[in-house]
Amino acid sequence: MKKLLIAAAVLVSLQAKAQQENLNNSIDPVAVDTLPPVDGYVVKSDFENRKVVPYANIRQTDIAFSKRVWREMDLREKMNQAFASPKSSLINILLEAIQEGKLRAYDPTPTKDDPNGDSFKTRLAPDQVMARFGGDSILVEEFNENNEVIGSSYQQRDFDATQVVKFRIKEDWIFDKQRSVFEARIVGIAPLITPQIPGATDMPIIPGDAAAPAAGNTGADPFDPFAVPAQNTQETTTNDAPPADAALPPVTSDAFVPQIxxxxxxxxxxxxxxxxxxxxxxxxxxxxxxxLSYDDIFIKRMFSSYIVKQSNPEDLRIKDYLSDDMDRLFESERIKKTLMDYEQDLWSY
Structure with missing residues (x-):
């Protein structure tokens, strides 16, 4: 009987000790110099100790089929909203790793030897990366009570992660005849940004239209080529000129709308x-x-995306030979179906 009581007491003490590792149930006052309490009942330490599961080795002679595909992932889609979470957004993770030296960034500028700019040839410094997002350092001057400059210092601009809503993914679809596996392996990831050009989307230009009147007469900005000219209330007396208050011609499909x-x-x-x-x-x-980690999400392909280009002799994107947005989407799905049909056609049932 005593042995059973001792065994039960030991079991209860072990359970209490195990619970204390997850949750501190002590009611004693906490000293000032102790560590902060655990935020929750379980410490998520497994992510810090995780290692990458390596890919299976592929020999060049075992590749029976290969196709390179570029696709874009829109974070505004419901399936991809986790990538833009303020708690763990993908762009913040990449930028933080680049600034800490854990990850290298490569220049996307096209060159003669690299027309697409995605061959990972030229490295970018961390400050060059932040400058592309407007997060570079700025000079801030210090003033005294007499409004005199007494010094200056560089301060880092705050980066707004919400300005990145798309990512481009470059991947290879490979059929390994040795393992009889048709799989996609991601090669690179790039956040997409839209250059801010003032006045680029204010007003479309209609071919054949005369130049806008002078800014002194219409109030338009002479340095803004897309400024809307104000209508003149004075009527002309000539017979060959239309009235100044005549309605502007309607914008047709031939109108040139700047797209960035x-x-x-x-x-x-x-x-x-x-x-x-x-x-x-x-x-x-x-x-x-x-x-799930971000590595699990990409390896398991738990994201939504659409194809914007596949490898071809002319090196054309889908938008280069299709102008309609709906036709581009159909072409993206056609390419996706072609890849899936290749795998299905390999087997006979």
Whole structure:
């Protein structure tokens, strides 16, 4: 009987000790110099110790089919909203790793040897990366009570992660005949930014229209080529000129509307980024205990995207030979279906 009581007491003490590792139930006053309490009942330490699961090795002679695909991921879609979570946004994770030296960024500028700018040839310094987002340092002057400059210092601008709403992904679809596996392997990831050009989207230009009157007569900005000219209330007396208050011609489909495409801010090599993403948790809308990292999300392809280009001899994007947005979407789905059909056609049932 005494042995049973001793065993029960030991079991209760072990359970209490195990609970104290997760939750501190002590009612004693906390000293000032102690560590802060645990935020929750369980310490999520498994993400810090995770390691990347390596890919299976592929030999060049075992590749029976290969196709390179570029796709874009829009964070405004419901399935991709976790990538823009303020608690763990993807762009903040990449920028933080670049500034700490854990990840290298590459210049996306096209060159003669690299027309697409995504061959990971030219590295970017961390300050060059932040300058592309408007987050570079600015000179701030210090004034005294007499409004005199007494000194100056450089301060870092705050970066707004909400300005990045799209990511471009470059990946290879490979069929390994040795393992009989058709899989996609991501090569690089790039956040997309839209250059801010003042007045570029204010007013479309209609071909054949005469130049706008002088700014002194209409009130328009002479340095803004897209400024809307004000209507003149004075009528002309000539017979060959139309009234000044005549309505402007309607904007037709032939009107030139300036469109600024989103361009990559930098490229990161995905095999390098995996060692950073594997330790970053992805926020889930429905369950906080999923235990998925960003590396799991990309490897398991738990994101929504659409194809914007596939490898071709002319090196054309979908938008280069299709102008309608709906036709581009259909072409993206056609390319996706072609890749899936290749895998299905390999087998006979």
């Amino acid at each position: 495409d989103a361009t990559p801010a930098f490229w990161v090599y995905f095999p390098e980024a995996r060692h950073v993403l594997v330790n970053k948790e992805v926020m889930n809308r429905h369950n906080d205990a999923t235990g």
